Amino acid sequence: xxxxxxxxxxxxxxxxxxxxxxxxxxxxxxxxxxxxxxxxxxxxxxxxxxxxxxxxxxxxxxxxxxxxxxxxxxxxxxxxxxxxxxxxxxxxxxxxxxxxxxxxxxxxxxxxxxxxxxxxxxxxxxxxxxxxxxxxxxxxxxxxxxxxxxxxxxxxxxxxxxxxxxxxxxxxxxxxxxxxxxxxxxxxxxxxxxxxxxxxxxxxxxxxxxxxxxxxxxxxxxxxxxxxxxxxxxxxxxxxxxxxxxxxxxxxxxxxxxxxxxxxxxxxxxxxxxxxxxxxxxxxxxxxxxxxxxxxxxxxxxxxxxxxxxxxxxxxxxxxxxxxxxxxxxxxxxxxxxxxxxxxxxxxxxxxxxxxxxxxxxxxxxxxxxxxxxx
Amino acid sequence: xxxxxxxxxxxxxxxxxxxxxxxxxxxxxxxxxxxxxxxxxxxxxxxxxxxxxxxxxxxxxxxxxxxxxxxxxxxxxxxxxxxxxxxxxxxxxxxxxxxxxxxxxxxxxxxxxxxxxxxxxxxxxxxxxxxxxxxxxxxxxxxxxxxxxxxxxxxxxxxxxxxxxxxxxxxxxxxxxxxxxxxxxxxxxxxxxxxxxxxxxxxxxxxxxxxxxxxxxxxxxxxxxxxxxxxxxxxxxxxxxxxxxxxxxxxxxxxxxxxxxxxxxxxxxxxxxxxxxxxxxxxxxxxxxxxxxxxxxxxxxxxxxxxxxxxxxxxxxxxxxxxxxxxxxxxxxxxxxxxxxxxxxxxxxxxxxxxxxxxxxxxxxxxxxxxxxxxxxxxxxxxxxxxxxxxxxxxxxxxxxxxxxxxxxxxxxxxxxxxxxxxxxxxxxxxxxxxxxxxxxxxxxxxxxxxxxxxxxxxxxxxxxxxxxxxxxxxxxxxxxxxxxxxxxxxxxxxxxxxxxxxxxxxx
Numbered sequence: 001x002x003x004x005x006x007x008x009x010x011x012x013x014x015x016x017x018x019x020x021x022x023x024x025x026x027x028x029x030x031x032x033x034x035x036x037x038x039x040x041x042x043x044x045x046x047x048x049x050x051x052x053x054x055x056x057x058x059x060x061x062x063x064x065x066x067x068x069x070x071x072x073x074x075x076x077x078x079x080x081x082x083x084x085x086x087x088x089x090x091x092x093x094x095x096x097x098x099x100x101x102x103x104x105x106x107x108x109x110x111x112x113x114x115x116x117x118x119x120x121x122x123x124x125x126x127x128x129x130x131x132x133x134x135x136x137x138x139x140x141x142x143x144x145x146x147x148x149x150x151x152x153x154x155x156x157x158x159x160x161x162x163x164x165x166x167x168x169x170x171x172x173x174x175x176x177x178x179x180x181x182x183x184x185x186x187x188x189x190x191x192x193x194x195x196x197x198x199x200x201x202x203x204x205x206x207x208x209x210x211x212x213x214x215x216x217x218x219x220x221x222x223x224x225x226x227x228x229x230x231x232x233x234x235x236x237x238x239x240x241x242x243x244x245x246x247x248x249x250x251x252x253x254x255x256x257x258x259x260x261x262x263x264x265x266x267x268x269x270x271x272x273x274x275x276x277x278x279x280x281x282x283x284x285x286x287x288x289x290x291x292x293x294x295x296x297x298x299x300x301x302x303x304x305x306x307x308x309x310x311x312x313x314x315x316x317x318x319x320x321x322x323x324x325x326x327x328x329x330x331x332x333x334x335x336x337x338x339x340x341x342x343x344x345x346x347x348x349x350x351x352x353x354x355x356x357x358x359x360x361x362x363x364x365x366x367x368x369x370x371x372x373x374x375x
Numbered sequence: 376x377x378x379x380x381x382x383x384x385x386x387x388x389x390x391x392x393x394x395x396x397x398x399x400x401x402x403x404x405x406x407x408x409x410x411x412x413x414x415x416x417x418x419x420x421x422x423x424x425x426x427x428x429x430x431x432x433x434x435x436x437x438x439x440x441x442x443x444x445x446x447x448x449x450x451x452x453x454x455x456x457x458x459x460x461x462x463x464x465x466x467x468x469x470x471x472x473x474x475x476x477x478x479x480x481x482x483x484x485x486x487x488x489x490x491x492x493x494x495x496x497x498x499x500x501x502x503x504x505x506x507x508x509x510x511x512x513x514x515x516x517x518x519x520x521x522x523x524x525x526x527x528x529x530x531x532x533x534x535x536x537x538x539x540x541x542x543x544x545x546x547x548x549x550x551x552x553x554x555x556x557x558x559x560x561x562x563x564x565x566x567x568x569x570x571x572x573x574x575x576x577x578x579x580x581x582x583x584x585x586x587x588x589x590x591x592x593x594x595x596x597x598x599x600x601x602x603x604x605x606x607x608x609x610x611x612x613x614x615x616x617x618x619x620x621x622x623x624x625x626x627x628x629x630x631x632x633x634x635x636x637x638x639x640x641x642x643x644x645x646x647x648x649x650x651x652x653x654x655x656x657x658x659x660x661x662x663x664x665x666x667x668x669x670x671x672x673x674x675x676x677x678x679x680x681x682x683x684x685x686x687x688x689x690x691x692x693x694x695x696x697x698x699x700x701x702x703x704x705x706x707x708x709x710x711x712x713x714x715x716x717x718x719x720x721x722x723x724x725x726x727x728x729x730x731x732x733x734x735x736x737x738x739x740x741x742x743x744x745x746x747x748x749x750x751x752x753x754x755x756x757x758x759x760x761x762x763x764x765x766x767x768x769x770x771x772x773x774x775x776x777x778x779x780x781x782x783x784x785x786x787x788x789x790x791x792x793x794x795x796x797x798x799x800x801x802x803x804x805x806x807x808x809x810x811x812x813x814x815x816x817x818x819x820x821x822x823x824x825x826x827x828x829x830x831x832x833x834x835x836x837x838x839x840x841x842x843x844x845x846x847x848x849x850x851x852x853x854x855x856x857x858x859x860x861x862x863x864x865x866x867x868x869x870x871x872x873x874x875x876x877x878x879x880x881x882x883x
Contacts (some may be wrong), residue, residue, distance in 0.1 A: 074483070080489045197652065208527060
């Protein structure tokens with residue numbers, strides 16, 4: 001009796017061990033994941049998904065049957081109950097959806113990592129990006145798409161409900177995103193007008209019928225507390241901004257932070273007088289020496305001590321857009337980012353003014369920090 | 376404890392095979408509207424705010440079926456707010472019918488029905504007590520509804536947004552293409568409404584499409600921050616050129632006119648206008664709100680805003696309270712006239728009856744009497760014949776008893792007939808009596824009617840005359856008064872002159 005050469009050489013023990021290993025592999029591969037959370041969120045995602053591609057982009061839609069018959073079927077009649085869309089101090093319990101909107105010019109991995117670290121349930125978060133159609137924008141889009149691809153195929157709990165990438169239909173006035181060039185005063189008006197248009201384009205095409213909160217988050221915000229959304233929403237204010245700082249290494253070589261966003265302020269008599277004497281299309285800009293407004297800037301009132309009261313809150317007349325949480329009804333009422341001089345204000349500052357004209361208050365958290373990328 | 380696994384058996388719900396599309400990519404430069412959108416498959420969002428619109432919905436869906444713009448490129452969005460009638464159910468039913476239409480060209484694209492109640496924000500404060508002042512808050516509320524509708528329904532794929540009121544009665548089926556061809560950022564047709572003949576047949580309806588005027592700008596400067604200028608009220612005389620008043624029924628329908636405020640009945644705007652942030656201000660924006668503020672804001676952002684004075688859509692005519700009152704009066708008058716006519720006809724008939732009936736009765740009586748006499752004649756004849764026979768028989772030999780019996784029978788018969796005629800006569804008499812009584816009554820009534828009418832007429836006449844008189848007398852009085860004053864003046868002047876003369880003479 002001649003056994004095959006290979007079998008003759010191997011002992012039965014190795015065969016048994018190999019068999020056990022094979023069964024182990026099979027079990028490992030076949031046994032279903034017992035991650036109940038992931039399964040339930042996935043189920044919920046599936047039931048909440050729209051049935052047709054023509055649907056609000058803040059929710060995913062079920063992939064279409066590719067047969068001709070299915071494609072020719074007209075979209076269904078969909079009812080949206082906006083009376084039931086709430087914005088409360090406890091958004092997680094009430095399953096309120098958040099739309100995070102970001103005008104993107106450069107993609108920072110720090111921004112994406114921070115986004116992934118947010119502890120707000122990701123299946124309640126939709127992301128919206130608007131990117132100019134420039135060389136820089138193309139590069140940013142590619143980087144963003146790569147990041148999205150890895151996140152949306154990764155662990156279920158980290159996946160966002162829906163992601164919208166939008167390319168701008170107008171050219172940005174300035175090709176350079178260089179900080180020095182960007183902050184030149186004469187460039188500010190056209191830059192902010194273009195930024196306003198980009199923000200409005202993004203906002204009004206994505207907000208849809210089910211969004212409860214809109215979080216404006218600039219692409220260069222690389223560090224926030226993971227509970228950013230819950231913390232800000234817990235104040236139950238129509239418009240609320242944290243204080244935006246920048247980490248840097250000071251002259252002594254130590255880590256320090258400095259104020260970054262000067263657009264959150266309380267108005268002053270001087271600024272009001274200045275506005276009264278301006279031509280209708282002129283705007284007041286913050287942070288320029290030849291235009292001293294004597295406004296109370298929230299960035300300057302930050303208490304940087306460790307034991308600070310992060311829940312301290314102040315009313316504001318102008319808000320910055322680096323991180324800005326807005327109840328969706330404020331935007332739905334029409335509050336947008338004026339790309340023109342609205343009470344001599346533009347963009348986020350003009351937005352605050354418009355929100356207040358519509359009867360919504362604006363608030364700031366001077367001791368609650370988010371951090372801007374250091375260029 | 377989690378078991379270690381790749382989870383390949385559970386991918387139907389948890390793995391990467393979840394059949395969901397979560398990432399969407401849009402290039403907004405593909406959503407810029409052009410003059411020939413239907414050829415480039417440009418999507419249109421049609422928005423219709425609804426509030427207690429049940430009665431208009433069937434008409435609106437009639438329009439929907441007739442639009443020539445490819446239906447699958449049009450997304451419909453409705454906002455149903457604060458409706459107390461059956462708007463929602465009917466809308467749902469009509470939409471479902473539309474989407475399930477066997478004709479593949481009928482169903483539309485995405486259909487959103489948005490339900491949101493804003494509540495009645497108009498309080499019983501100083502503002503709302505005054506109809507004109509309530510306009511501002513009313514317009515702001517409508518603006519809010521429009522903004523909610525748009526923000527919920529606008530998608531990155533939309534190239535155009537068309538706002539259409541459901542109470543448009545008549546509009547060209549090609550209106551989308553017609554307006555689109557102009558390739559303007561914001562464009563509106565002229566909006567008129569048909570009227571009943573007694574109101575002149577037709578009338579400009581939408582006064583919110585206008586060109587800005589110096590007067591209005593100056594007026595705006597005097598008003599406080601929250602004031603809203605509304606057209607069509609005496610409080611704000613703006614002297615603006617209105618699109619509505621410039622209509623020439625035979626004018627070129629493609630003629631354009633630059634405008635600053637727009638009306639909301641039928642607005643076609645490029646989606647890029649709304650994407651840029653133009654909306655319907657629910658606050659006083661440059662002293663305007665809602666659609667007029669929309670026009671102002673679009674202008675502020677350098678968008679083109681155009682009206683077509685000779686291209687007209689027709690708004691449904693809904694009679695105002697005054698119109699309804701007037702129409703009720705007219706209806707009442709008509710009914711009165713009809714009643715009068717009917718009464719007159721009845722009266723005429725009665726009068727006719729009065730004179731015709733007795734004649735016929737007489738004739739009947741006559742006939743019946745004649746009948747009786749004829750019968751008697753016949754009986755007599757028979758009797759005579761019998762007698763003759765008898766006589767002949769008697770002459771034959773037997774005779775008398777037979778005669779007696781026959782006599783008896785005859786007398787009996789005659790008695791019967793007599794009685795019968797008697798009763799007939801009585802009947803006739805009775806009938807006559809009753810008739811007379813009735814007639815007398817009727818005539819009385821007629822007389823009374825006439826009398827009351829006469830009295831009324833005379834009263835009216837009197838009133839007329841008195842009012843006339845009073846007017847006349849007033850006029851006369853005024854006349855005389857003015858005359859008197861004139862006369863007095865003249866006299867005074869005369870006197871003065873005379874006095875002067877006298878003085879002069881004296882001096883002389």
